[in-house]
Amino acid sequence: MSQSYDLARAAFADWGVETETALAALASIPISVHCWQGDDVGGFEKKSGTSGGGIQATGNHPGRARTPDELRADLDFAFSQIPGKHRLNLHAFYLDTDEAPDRDAIEYRHFAPWVDWAKESGLGLDFNPTFFAHAKADDNLTLSHPDQGIRDFWIEHGRRCREIAARMGAELGSPAVNNIWVPDGSKDIPVDRMAARRRLEGSLDAMFATPLPKTQLIDAVESKLFGIGVEAMTVGSHEFYLGYAIRKGTALCLDMGHFHPTESVADKLSAVALSVDHLLLHVSRPMRWDSDHVVLLNDDLLAMAQELVFADLLAKTSIGLDFFDATISRTAAWVMGVRNMQKALLRALLLPQARLKDAEARLDFTARLVATEELKDLPFAAVWNEFCARADVPVGQPLLTTLEGYQTKVSARR
Numbered sequence: 138m139s140q141s142y143d144l145a146r147a148a149f150a151d152w153g154v155e156t157e158t159a160l161a162a163l164a165s166i167p168i169s170v171h172c173w174q175g176d177d178v179g180g181f182e183k184k185s186g187t188s189g190g191g192i193q194a195t196g197n198h199p200g201r202a203r204t205p206d207e208l209r210a211d212l213d214f215a216f217s218q219i220p221g222k223h224r225l226n227l228h229a230f231y232l233d234t235d236e237a238p239d240r241d242a243i244e245y246r247h248f249a250p251w252v253d254w255a256k257e258s259g260l261g262l263d264f265n266p267t268f269f270a271h272a273k274a275d276d277n278l279t280l281s282h283p284d285q286g287i288r289d290f291w292i293e294h295g296r297r298c299r300e301i302a303a304r305m306g307a308e309l310g311s312p313a314v315n316n317i318w319v320p321d322g323s324k325d326i327p328v329d330r331m332a333a334r335r336r337l338e339g340s341l342d343a344m345f346a347t348p349l350p351k352t353q354l355i356d357a358v359e360s361k362l363f364g365i366g367v368e369a370m371t372v373g374s375h376e377f378y379l380g381y382a383i384r385k386g387t388a389l390c391l392d393m394g395h396f397h398p399t400e401s402v403a404d405k406l407s408a409v410a411l412s413v414d415h416l417l418l419h420v421s422r423p424m425r426w427d428s429d430h431v432v433l434l435n436d437d438l439l440a441m442a443q444e445l446v447f448a449d450l451l452a453k454t455s456i457g458l459d460f461f462d463a464t465i466s467r468t469a470a471w472v473m474g475v476r477n478m479q480k481a482l483l484r485a486l487l488l489p490q491a492r493l494k495d496a497e498a499r500l501d502f503t504a505r506l507v508a509t510e511e512l513k514d515l516p517f518a519a520v521w522n523e524f525c526a527r528a529d530v531p532v533g534q535p536l537l538t539t540l541e542g543y544q545t546k547v548s549a550r551r
């Protein structure tokens with residue numbers, strides 16, 4: 138135990154906070170790491186195509202993973218630089234097979250290598266149907282397409298993804314979150330929003346018709362404000378999915394980039410949690426729009442973590458990441474994003490929650506202000522460094538050296 142940690146422990150104890158309790162809590166929080174940061178949302182289907190759906194990674198940094206083996210090697214490295222045990226969030230077009238099944242024909246066996254790897258690595262898995270980067274999504278319409286044949290194709294894809302995810306959850310002994318995001322929307326002002334939303338609702342109902350054990354699968358739905366090419370209306374808006382999740386008992390995914398830039402997603406957590414049993418977060422950093430920048434340890438992230446801790450929402454929230462930046466080392470992006478989420482959680486866990494809440498309940502806003510500002514000067518970094526030291530992962534300059542070393546190695550080989 139370092140001397141600086143000892144001093145930090147005493148400084149937090151002065152405020153009535155046990156650093157060991159905070160460290161134990163942090164160690165129990167898994168973060169679901171998104172596979173798509175590793176290859177710029179390309180996927181491994183045996184055909185070419187763009188990301189589509191208005192989501193696009195920009196940049197051409199060397200070393201992009203081109204195969205499932207390369208992606209797993211990059212993930213192995215990234216996880217080795219992140220303290221704790223976590224999860225991998227896999228998209229359906231990252232199948233690992235020599236076959237070329239269309240989206241409505243994928244099966245569990247096409248993903249079995251990922252499950253074997255997850256078992257060996259002690260990771261959980263989460264899953265997502267891929268409703269973009271496909272000819273049948275070129276109209277930016279899938280589950281709400283006016284053509285019943287196209288809707289049926291995507292319903293079958295979604296149905297199979299639920300079964301695959303449930304089998305992953307069963308194999309790994311931990312329920313897989315299967316998150317539905319569709320790009321459906323309209324570039325210009327539509328005249329029949331209701332018809333589109335009724336079609337989306339009907340397709341979702343068809344996809345969710347077969348109940349699967351909650352011990353294996355958590356169904357989630359993700360809203361969005363707008364996307365490139367669907368500026369006028371998104372069929373699956375926040376109001377649409379909030380209502381759907383409440384009525385149908387699914388989890389609700391809140392993506393930090395899917396709201397107006399002035400809205401606080403942290404503020405939504407307690408409001409939504411009163412009506413929805415389970416939340417999924419897509420932790421992201423929008424810059425002017427849903428730009429999916431790597432998350433920083435900034436005010437938005439700190440507010441999100443504080444709400445999760447102070448509103449006692451950790452047990453009913455799955456924390457996933459959703460960003461993709463191809464202008465920097467992709468492995469470094471993963472490592473820094475996860476570690477920043479963990480740092481934000483640690484900061485929240487190290488706050489004297491009861492004392493702050495008590496000041497607020499007494500309407501003593503002066504005490505609340507003074508305490509929240511003075512607390513910012515506490516030695517959070519020493520506690521984080523101790524967490525990393527116990528997990529044998531580097532911090533500071535040695536972390537930079539390790540991240541650069543791996544990037545140089547992959548750049549040379551790919």
Ligand SMILES: C[C@H](O)[C@H](O)[C@@H](O)C(=O)CO
Binds near residue numbers: 265318361392459
């Ligand atoms: C790749 C993901 O499904 C995607 O990022 C989605 O979650 C999203 O946020 C789309 O904007």
Ligand SMILES: [Mn+2]
Binds near residue numbers: 318392419
């Ligand atoms: Mn998202």
